[in-house]
Amino acid sequence: xxxxxxSRDLLAFRRQYPRALEGDPSGKAYDASIGLRPxxxxxxxxxxxxxxxxxxxxxxxxxxxxxxxxxxxxxIDYRSFSRLHSAIRxxxxxxxxxxxxxxxxxxxxxxxxxxxxxxxxxxxxxxxxKESDDFxxxxxxxxxSIKQDLDLSLPGLVDDRDWNTFVRLRLVxxxxxxxxxxxxxxxxxMAGTTAHVFEVRKPMAHYLMQSFRAAVDPLKETPxxxxxxxxxxxxxxxxxxxxx
Numbered sequence: 001x002x003x004x005x006x007s008r009d010l011l012a013f014r015r016q017y018p019r020a021l022e023g024d025p026s027g028k029a030y031d032a033s034i035g036l037r038p039x040x041x042x043x044x045x046x047x048x049x050x051x052x053x054x055x056x057x058x059x060x061x062x063x064x065x066x067x068x069x070x071x072x073x074x075x076i077d078y079r080s081f082s083r084l085h086s087a088i089r090x091x092x093x094x095x096x097x098x099x100x101x102x103x104x105x106x107x108x109x110x111x112x113x114x115x116x117x118x119x120x121x122x123x124x125x126x127x128x129x130k131e132s133d134d135f136x137x138x139x140x141x142x143x144x145s146i147k148q149d150l151d152l153s154l155p156g157l158v159d160d161r162d163w164n165t166f167v168r169l170r171l172v173x174x175x176x177x178x179x180x181x182x183x184x185x186x187x188x189x190m191a192g193t194t195a196h197v198f199e200v201r202k203p204m205a206h207y208l209m210q211s212f213r214a215a216v217d218p219l220k221e222t223p224x225x226x227x228x229x230x231x232x233x234x235x236x237x238x239x240x241x242x243x244x
Contacts, residue, residue, distance in 0.1 A: 076123055076140045083146045084125050088113050093130075093151040097144045106144060111136075112154035115163070119207035126163060126203065128155045135160045137203060162202045169205055170231040171196045171214050176223050185227050195231060 014021060020036045041047050087094045093112040099105065113127035123140040135155075157163070172195045173182035189212075190196045200208055208214075214228040215221035221229075 080143060080146050081123075081140065083148065084113050084116075084140075087148065088115070088125075091152065091156060093149040093154050095147045095149050096138070098138060099142045099144070100139075109138075110149060110151065110154070111138065112151070112156055113138075114157035114160065117204070117207070119204075120211060126160070128160070130154060135162065135203075165202045166199050167202050167205055169198045169200055169208060171198075171209075171212055171228045172231045174215060174223050174226055174229045175218055177227070181223075189228065196228075 020033055022031050022033050083094060086092075091112075093110055096109050096111060097106045098109050099107075110130040111125075111127035113125045115126040117124040117126060117137060124137040125140060126135065126137055128134070129136045129138075171189070173185040177185065186192055186194065196212075198208060209216065209230060212228050213226055214230050215226040216230050218226070218229045
């Protein structure tokens with residue numbers, strides 16, 4: 001039944017757009033012609049993933065096996081996530097017990113969260129911290145307890161200047177690669193163009209660099225571990241990049 005409907009739709013499409021497809025006799029199929037351009041979609045790979053039943057984590061609804069390394073390894077209690085979600089929705093604060101690399105023992109922080117961040121295998125919450133008197137990203141895997149606090153006096157989303165600032169981040173092939181290797185990287189990451197350019201929120205810049213494993217200091221961060229580097233030909237605002 002499905003093949004009959006597909007054949008009917010394909011025939012109707014070919015009648016309306018006779019130059020859009022080219023026959024492939026070996027596979028009894030049709031390929032898109034070189035000049036075919038999408039009209040009802042953007043023609044992106046993400047749309048194609050959705051069409052064939054593959055989600056963002058590589059889980060496939062089709063019969064083709066797909067494995068993905070994009071796994072969520074942050075240990076998050078759903079009740080903690082729910083309390084943070086409610087605080088963001090209501091604009092209230094929460095009292096958390098938190099650990100960090102600089103302060104590894106449990107300690108309390110009063111925060112007012114406003115956004116969630118998923119960066120690779122980790123989840124963070126963006127929030128104003130009363131103790132730091134500034135906005136910070138808190139790793140959800142390092143929060144051990146959350147208590148609601150109805151304090152509405154702490155700054156919120158509209159006050160987070162960095163979060164509301166967008167920066168232009170250019171990733172280019174690492175200068176330590178040969179000319180042929182740089183061309184290979186451009187073809188792989190940049191569709192042959194000179195750079196991959198992103199417009200991102202200022203606090204998200206370092207997460208993006210981590211995701212692409214892009215070198216900030218190309219003299220210390222070298223191939224083959226780093227195939228990309230951050231091009232700072234355009235000055236970035238202070239704090240947009242972190243350095244080792």
